[in-house]
Every structure is written in C-alpha cells, then in structure tokens.
Amino acid sequence: xxxxxxxxxxxDGQGRKCGKDAPGxxxxxxxxxxxxxxxxxxxxxxxxxxxxxASEQLASKMERAKAQGAEGLDDPYKPHRNRRLAEHxxxxxxxxxxxxxxxxxxxxxxxxxxxxxxxCHWETLAGINPERLIRxxxxxxxxxxxxxxKGSNVKPMGAATQNHYLDTxxxxxxxxxxxxxxxxxxxxxxxxxxxxxxxxxxxxxxTEDETAALLGAVPERHQLAYRTILATGLxxxxxxxxxxxxxxxxxxxxxxxxxxxxTKAKRADxxxxxxxxxxxxxxxxxxxxxxxxxxxxxxxxxxxxxYLAKAAIAYEDEQGRRADFHSLRHTYGTMLAKAGxxxxxxxxLMRHTDMKLTMNVYTDPRVFDMAGAVEKLPAMxxxxxPALQATGTDGNSLxxxxxxxxxxxxxxxxxxxxxxxxxxxxxxxxxxxxxxxxRQQKTPSGRDGVFKRVKGVEPSTFTLAT
Numbered sequence: 064x065x066x067x068x069x070x071x072x073x074x075d076g077q078g079r080k081c082g083k084d085a086p087g088x089x090x091x092x093x094x095x096x097x098x099x100x101x102x103x104x105x106x107x108x109x110x111x112x113x114x115x116x117a118s119e120q121l122a123s124k125m126e127r128a129k130a131q132g133a134e135g136l137d138d139p140y141k142p143h144r145n146r147r148l149a150e151h152x153x154x155x156x157x158x159x160x161x162x163x164x165x166x167x168x169x170x171x172x173x174x175x176x177x178x179x180x181x182x183c184h185w186e187t188l189a190g191i192n193p194e195r196l197i198r199x200x201x202x203x204x205x206x207x208x209x210x211x212x213k214g215s216n217v218k219p220m221g222a223a224t225q226n227h228y229l230d231t232x233x234x235x236x237x238x239x240x241x242x243x244x245x246x247x248x249x250x251x252x253x254x255x256x257x258x259x260x261x262x263x264x265x266x267x268x269x270t271e272d273e274t275a276a277l278l279g280a281v282p283e284r285h286q287l288a289y290r291t292i293l294a295t296g297l298x299x300x301x302x303x304x305x306x307x308x309x310x311x312x313x314x315x316x317x318x319x320x321x322x323x324x325x326t327k328a329k330r331a332d333x334x335x336x337x338x339x340x341x342x343x344x345x346x347x348x349x350x351x352x353x354x355x356x357x358x359x360x361x362x363x364x365x366x367x368x369x370y371l372a373k374a375a376i377a378y379e380d381e382q383g384r385r386a387d388f389h390s391l392r393h394t395y396g397t398m399l400a401k402a403g404x405x406x407x408x409x410x411x412l413m414r415h416t417d418m419k420l421t422m423n424v425y426t427d428p429r430v431f432d433m434a435g436a437v438e439k440l441p442a443m444x445x446x447x448x449p450a451l452q453a454t455g456t457d458g459n460s461l462x463x464x465x466x467x468x469x470x471x472x473x474x475x476x477x478x479x480x481x482x483x484x485x486x487x488x489x490x491x492x493x494x495x496x497x498x499x500x501x502r503q504q505k506t507p508s509g510r511d512g513v514f515k516r517v518k519g520v521e522p523s524t525f526t527l528a529t
Contacts, residue, residue: 065100065122067111069093098122102129143244148185152176155238165327175231188245191236193253200225200256226255267384268397268427273376280373285362287347289391295334296395296413299388301325303361308353310336310344317341332414364388396425 071092075081081088096111096118109125111118143151152173159169179185182203183195203220229250236248269277274293281289288302297305297319304325311318317336323329336344347357362370367388371378379385392413399409400422410421 065098065126067096067098067115067118067122069095070097098125100125100129139243140246143188145187148180148187148190149177151188151239151244152180152235154242155235158238163324163329165329171227172231172234175228176235179228179232188239191232191249193250196229196232196250196253200228203228222256222258226258229253229255265382265384266390266393267380267382267386268390268394268430269376269386270430271398273374273386274394276374277370277376280370281362284360285366285370287343288358288361290340290343292388292391293395293398294337294340295319296392297334298327298392299361301327302358303356305357306353307348307351307355307357310348310357312336312341312345312348317344326414328414328416330414334412334414362388393425393427396421397427397430400426401430 069092071090072080073083073085073088074091075085076087083090094113096113096115097108098111098118098121099106099108100122101107109121111121155176156169156173159172160166179196179199183190183199185191185195200220203225204217205220205224206217233248233250236245236250239245240248278286278289278293291297291302292299301321304322305319309320309322311320317338319334319336321330321332321334323331326332344357364387368378371386376386378387396409396413399412400406404412406418406422410418413421413425415421415425
C-alpha cells in the first residue's frame with residue numbers, strides 16, 4: 064500500500080543541516096509530500112505535491128500501475144526509452160524495405176533521419192522535440208551542383224526540402240507510436256514552411272511549337288521515349304522499366320498495363336494508347352520478347368539539354384522555370400486541359416489521387432489561349448447604342464436599332480439579334496430573340512413605363528428602361 068508523508072531534516076540556527084543533538088537544532092519539514100510504494104519487495108519513493116490530496120491521487124495512480132504490471136499490463140514504452148534512436152530508425156527502415164517501398168524513398172528516409180539525429184543531437188526517442196527541429200531548419204544548408212562532393216557550393220536549404228525532412232520525421236514518429244515505442248507524436252503540431260514563391264525547382268510546360276521543335280531535334284534512338292511520355296505522361300523511371308509484355312498492342316483498344324512494382328503509387332494502372340503511337344510501337348518491337356525492355360537507351364539530362372539547345376528552347380526561362388525531362392509530363396497534363404478534357408478524366412490519365420495536384424501543379428495556364436477564350440464571350444452592346452457594323456460573315460451593317468452579338472467561329476455559339484422599338488400586331492413594342500433554332504418573344508412587364516428584361520446567350524440578365 065502506498066503511503067504519503069512529509070520528509071524533513073534537522074537544521075541549526077543558521078538553517079544548515081545538522082544532527083538532532085546539535086545545539087539549537089530543530090526539525091524542519093519539506094514543502095512537498097513524498098509518495099512511497101513497494102515494487103517487487105523494494106520500497107520506491109517519488110516526489111509528490113505540496114497539496115496532500117494531489118499527492119494521495121498520485122499514490123493511487125502508482126498503485127494502479129503496479130497492479131496492472133502484475134497482470135502483464137506494465138508500461139509498454141519502458142523497454143524502448145533508453146535505446147539509441149538510431150536503433151529505432153534501423154528497425155523502421157528494415158520494415159519499409161520489407162513492405163516493398165520504393166528504394167529511392169527508403170534511401171531518402173534513411174539519410175534524412177541520420178542527418179537529423181546528428182545535427183539535432185537526438186539520442187533517444189524522448190530527445191525528439193519541436194524546438195530543436197525548428198532551430199535546425201532555420202540554419203540548415205544543402206550542397207548543390209557538381210561541386211557536391213567538394214562541398215564548395217553550399218546554399219541555405221529550400222522551403223520544400225525543409226518540409227520533406229519534416230514529413231520524414233513525422234512518418235517515423237507515427238510508426239513509433241503504432242509500434243508502442245512512443246506515447247504520441249511530438250511533432251504533430253509543427254507546421255511546414257511556406258513554399259509559395261520559394262520553390263527553387265519549378266517546371267514549365269512546352270508549347271505546341273516548342274514540342275514540335277524538340278521532337279525534330281531528338282535523334283531516332285530516343286524518339287519513341289519522347290513521344291511516349293508526351294502521349295501518356297509516364298515518368299522517366301516508369302519508361303525505363305517498361306517491358307514489351309506491358310504494351311498490349313493486340314487488345315481491342317491498345318493500352319499499356321503498368322506493373323505495380325514499377326509505378327510510383329504501386330498501382331497496376333492502365334493507360335490507353337493513341338493509334339499513331341500504337342503504330343510506332345508495332346514498328347519498334349519487331350521480334351522482341353515480352354521480357355525485353357521497350358527502350359534500350361534512355362536520354363540522360365545532358366542529352367536532353369543538348370536536344371533543347373538544338374531546338375532553340377531555353378532550359379531555364381527568365382522566371383527560373385526549367386524545361387527538364389519531367390517537364391514533358393507537365394506538358395502532357397497541360398495539353399489535356401487545353402484540349403478540353405474533363406478534369407476528372409485528366410486526373411485519371413495523370414494517375415493522380417488529388418485534383419489539386421493535376422490542376423495546380425501539372426497544368427500550366429501560360430500555355431492556354433487566354434485571348435481566344437475571352438473572344439468566345441458574347442459581345443455586350445447597350446440597347447440605345449447606334450447602328451453597329453455586323454461581325455458576321457457578310458460584313459453588312461445592321462438596320463438602325465438592331466444589334467448583333469457575334470462570336471469567334473471556334474465558339475460554335477449561335478448569334479443573337481434583338482429588335483428594339485418595332486411594333487407588333489398589338490401596337491406595343493416587342494423584343495425578338497434569335498439563338499440558334501429557338502425563337503421566343505418577350506413582352507413588357509406591365510409596370511409604369513416600359514421595362515424589358517432581356518436574356519442573352521449567357522445566363523446573366525439585366526434590365527433597361529426606355
């Protein structure tokens with residue numbers, strides 16, 4: 064049974080500890096209560112509170128913990144508290160490899176955790192805390208470029224990279240919580256660094272003219288790889304691992320069936336093939352077996368830069384956006400949006416699970432024909448405006464009081480003609496709207512004065528008084 068009491072000591076007149084037989088010695092109690100309880104026949108003491116009731120509650124808590132331990136429900140975190148953090152990370156990495164996670168991802172997790180342990184001075188699980196992480200990322204640096212081995216090109220760590228490190232440590236902490244090695248995630252409330260306007264590696268989509276020029280500069284041995292990524296959006300590593308058995312050319316609808324172990328999301332995705340690309344695949348396969356690679360050689364980054372230079376395409380534009388090999392996937396997503404493909408269909412073709420990723424990252428609005436989109440809107444003309452020149456194909460002027468809204472031929476929207484000020488059979492003004500093959504007449508509302516509620520081709524409405 065746990066007990067609660069106050070400990071004390073004998074002090075002399077100057078308040079120094081002494082024996083009880085010393086002249087002027089007096090007994091002084093401690094301000095805090097002491098909680099004493101037995102574990103395996105041995106007494107253990109711990110500091111309580113200044114309040115006796117709170118200390119008695121602490122004693123009851125320790126008694127319950129002792130009873131649970133007798134039933135095999137002892138503290139599950141105790142065996143892991145004093146283990147080195149590197150040992151826990153090694154167990155995590157081994158489990159990731161066992162689960163078949165991508166080797167690049169596993170390698171990044173291992174190197175990032177090793178760096179965090181060293182530079183944040185984390186020795187045990189209890190050492191992981193938000194304060195050290197925040198201080199570390201404020202001064203963290205990276206070595207970039209070809210001088211990486213020499214260490215001469217050192218820059219502050221970018222915002223996106225800082226967030227990658229934070230995500231890695233969070234993933235490890237969540238694993239430790241699930242494995243009953245930690246009571247909770249200490250970094251759950253740490254926010255990521257703002258990346259808006261701070262991304263160093265931004266990519267841009269190529270225009271149609273740039274795409275044609277690039278394909279004209281690519282040699283024959285790499286033509287199929289470039290045309291495939293521009294027509295399917297495959298990633299470079301997925302192209303590298305593609306086998307002829309994955310390309311279904313004899314199916315009713317030619318397609319590529321990706322093996323789960325070759326994709327980033329570990330899914331068996333199916334991508335349809337354009338007919339012209341299917342013809343190129345048939346010509347390139349020849350007598351190759353199903354187990355052979357589709358692309359015997361893959362273009363390196365240096366080769367890609369040479370092709371861009373030959374096509375007179377800048378690798379990096381004035382805004383710092385790059386046209387690297389992965390930007391061809393951005394080009395594919397942008398062309399899907401430009402062709403009017405539904406966003407949900409484009410998301411499936413891009414094999415994304417988040418619509419925001421498809422629309423905000425892999426769609427470049429700079430490639431869109433913004434001016435052409437605005438020209439598709441109907442013209443807005445006031446009813447009391449003078450006669451206007453027709454914008455149709457005949458080029459004739461309209462009669463006085465008439466207005467016609469014309470659109471670009473690509474809009475495929477019928478024109479709207481409004482007759483204002485003419486009289487119908489009843490002697491009252493009428494308004495005749497013509498849109499495509501539908502005709503309808505509107506009469507005044509009957510209020511004082513003449514008010515007409517006019518509806519154009521667009522759903523917006525307005526009221527004019529005459």
